[in-house]
Amino acid sequence: MCGIVGIINSNSLKNEAIDILKKLEYRGYDSAGISLFEKNRIKTIKSVGKISELEKKSKNLLDKNFTGIIGHTRWATHGIVNRNNAHPFSDENLTLVCNGIIENYMEIQKRYVDIPNNIQSDVEVSFYFLSYLLNKYKSPDEAIKTFLKIIKGNYAFVIYIKKNNSFYLLKNGSPISISHKDKSFYACSDSSILSFYHNRIYHLKDGDILKIDNDVVKRLNNNNKIIFEENSVSQNPYDKGKFQHYMLKEIYEQPKVLKETQQRYNSEFFLDFANKFQKLFDVNKLILVGCGTAYHACMIGEYYFNKFTNLDVSSELASELRYKNINTKQKTLYIFVSQSGETMDTLMALKYIKKYNKTSVIITNSLQSSMVREADVTIPTYALKEVGVASTKAFTCQVLSLANLSLEVAKMNKTISNSDYKKNLKILNTLPDKLKKLIKDFSPTAKYLAKKMSLVNSCYFLGRNISYPIALEGSLKLKEISYMHSEGFPGGEMKHGPIALIDKNTMTVCIAPNNELYEKSLSNAQEIIARNGKIIILSSAKRTKKGNTEMSVPSLPKENFIDTPFIYSIPLQLISYYFALNEGTDIDQPRNLAKSVTVE
Numbered sequence: 163m164c165g166i167v168g169i170i171n172s173n174s175l176k177n178e179a180i181d182i183l184k185k186l187e188y189r190g191y192d193s194a195g196i197s198l199f200e201k202n203r204i205k206t207i208k209s210v211g212k213i214s215e216l217e218k219k220s221k222n223l224l225d226k227n228f229t230g231i232i233g234h235t236r237w238a239t240h241g242i243v244n245r246n247n248a249h250p251f252s253d254e255n256l257t258l259v260c261n262g263i264i265e266n267y268m269e270i271q272k273r274y275v276d277i278p279n280n281i282q283s284d285v286e287v288s289f290y291f292l293s294y295l296l297n298k299y300k301s302p303d304e305a306i307k308t309f310l311k312i313i314k315g316n317y318a319f320v321i322y323i324k325k326n327n328s329f330y331l332l333k334n335g336s337p338i339s340i341s342h343k344d345k346s347f348y349a350c351s352d353s354s355i356l357s358f359y360h361n362r363i364y365h366l367k368d369g370d371i372l373k374i375d376n377d378v379v380k381r382l383n384n385n386n387k388i389i390f391e392e393n394s395v396s397q398n399p400y401d402k403g404k405f406q407h408y409m410l411k412e413i414y415e416q417p418k419v420l421k422e423t424q425q426r427y428n429s430e431f432f433l434d435f436a437n438k439f440q441k442l443f444d445v446n447k448l449i450l451v452g453c454g455t456a457y458h459a460c461m462i463g464e465y466y467f468n469k470f471t472n473l474d475v476s477s478e479l480a481s482e483l484r485y486k487n488i489n490t491k492q493k494t495l496y497i498f499v500s501q502s503g504e505t506m507d508t509l510m511a512l513k514y515i516k517k518y519n520k521t522s523v524i525i526t527n528s529l530q531s532s533m534v535r536e537a538d539v540t541i542p543t544y545a546l547k548e549v550g551v552a553s554t555k556a557f558t559c560q561v562l563s564l565a566n567l568s569l570e571v572a573k574m575n576k577t578i579s580n581s582d583y584k585k586n587l588k589i590l591n592t593l594p595d596k597l598k599k600l601i602k603d604f605s606p607t608a609k610y611l612a613k614k615m616s617l618v619n620s621c622y623f624l625g626r627n628i629s630y631p632i633a634l635e636g637s638l639k640l641k642e643i644s645y646m647h648s649e650g651f652p653g654g655e656m657k658h659g660p661i662a663l664i665d666k667n668t669m670t671v672c673i674a675p676n677n678e679l680y681e682k683s684l685s686n687a688q689e690i691i692a693r694n695g696k697i698i699i700l701s702s703a704k705r706t707k708k709g710n711t712e713m714s715v716p717s718l719p720k721e722n723f724i725d726t727p728f729i730y731s732i733p734l735q736l737i738s739y740y741f742a743l744n745e746g747t748d749i750d751q752p753r754n755l756a757k758s759v760t761v762e
């Protein structure tokens with residue numbers, strides 16, 4: 163994972179690098195570091211913890227005589243969180259930062275370089291290895307080329323070598339882009355951040371070695387021209403406005419971004435769908451693939467396709483798909499879902515099915531991501547940048563995308579009547595206004611329910627049919643930002659084991675839309691009450707009485723099958739947010755997590 167930055171020729175190297183590292187903190191925040199350099203010296207500062215620590219530590223460091231800087235924010239993979247394992251790794255001749263994993267570092271350590279045994283970091287081994295090559299070869303370019311030939315893994319490096327006063331960028335698997343204006347160059351693992359500085363950007367390709375020398379950028383591995391593309395800045399997602407956290411801001415943004423996404427689907431992507439995509443969907447099997455929250459969106463998509471089309475559909479965790487055999491005889495379309503388009507497990511699953519010549523679609527919020535470059539077709543979501551680590555608006559946009567896709571496929575294959583198609587599309591078109599009101603009306607209830615949750619040690623989420631993945635997502639949201647123990651179950655499974663967990667110290671949230679399964683969900687609730695478990699029922703049904711038990715039900719707007727995931731997920735996001743707020747956790751950057759998981 164991690165985030166990396168490099169800058170050459172800016173009037174404010176240190177401040178600019180720190181500013182970019184703060185924007186990159188979503189990729190990890192275990193430790194951070196910077197190296198300033200000029201042709202006679204390299205100065206490195208590292209710290210444990212967030213970028214604010216690095217900022218404090220480097221406060222008195224003057225950057226005016228330096229020509230460039232590299233920086234890093236770390237999410238620990240190899241080696242514990244400490245100052246030594248923080249990047250950059252540097253000495254008086256060389257400094258480097260890396261995003262990714264060098265898989266053969268142990269072999270390198272054995273075969274090539276004499277390194278102290280206590281070194282834990284794959285990148286520190288790589289640093290020693292490159293130093294060794296720089297001593298062995300006269301030309302730093304040759305050393306870099308040999309380095310790249312020998313190291314294995316998915317990585318992006320930013321490197322400064324004092325010997326020839328040159329700056330190198332290397333890429334294989336992990337993203338890195340470079341932007342420039344006149345003599346100033348910025349490199350970053352997140353291209354969207356570069357658009358705040360320059361509007362001409364180049365995304366490095368796998369195998370690329372770029373060298374910047376005397377203000378000129380060139381490719382070392384071949385003579386292909388480096389073509390910088392135009393990139394425009396749309397809005398500043400890093401401005402929290404009136405909100406205390408990005409997560410709350412992003413929850414409130416959902417009506418707006420869902421509206422934008424739906425409008426663009428109506429007028430662009432899904433227009434004339436059959437003509438554009440008949441061939442793509444000429445398959446007998448559909449497999450939806452993602453990780454974490456994106457996987458929950460896949461599961462919801464599975465219920466949509468199952469309801470509206472006659473396709474055989476299933477969902478797979480990307481991290482597991484790669485170990486499964488691929489049916490080469492079956493005509494299968496794989497639909498990948500990823501907010502970042504960079505999640506390594508999902509990217510690897512995509513590359514894996516491509517080896518079997520399978521066709522793929524990517525639903526993503528990041529149009530410049532690696533997955534977009536790998537997939538056959540891209541369906542964009544227009545959630546705008548999501549900064550909070552816990553996914554909210556990107557998730558609901560993914561669900562919207564899958565809802566539209568299933569309706570269009572159903573219409574094309576004539577498995578939905580024209581009137582049902584129109585009715586469902588209308589529901590999606592009017593959804594943003596319904597959600598705006600829901601967020602406003604439900605917020606006080608969410609605060610109240612969040613207080614009730616502080617009475618328990620564990621929280622369970624139950625749902626049936628399309629509410630089941632909503633329950634899983636509700637549980638994931640709660641545990642990731644509040645650290646409360648939590649699990650999601652299909653309601654019907656409770657009596658097959660999980661009900662043993664219920665006692666007075668547990669809270670169970672029953673997701674009970676007012677549909678044909680409502681009574682069954684209520685029975686689940688009653689079984690829990692009978693075992694002294696505490697209950698919250700989320701439903702659009704007004705008040706509920708089952709047997710002698712009166713159950714309190716915060717009332718939600720009347721749902722339809724297609725908008726159920728939105729109407730029930732958003733209240734769950736709000737409850738988790740307010741509970742975590744009461745717990746005092748770091749909501750936007752919860753412990754042990756990172757926004758973009760670019761390691762396997």
Ligand code: F6R
Pocket residue numbers: 453454455456457499500501502503504505508551552553554638639642757758759
């Ligand atoms: C949870 C969350 C993660 C991501 C997962 C996949 O709130 O955000 O579970 O959904 O890491 O990330 P993407 O969608 O970028 O592939």
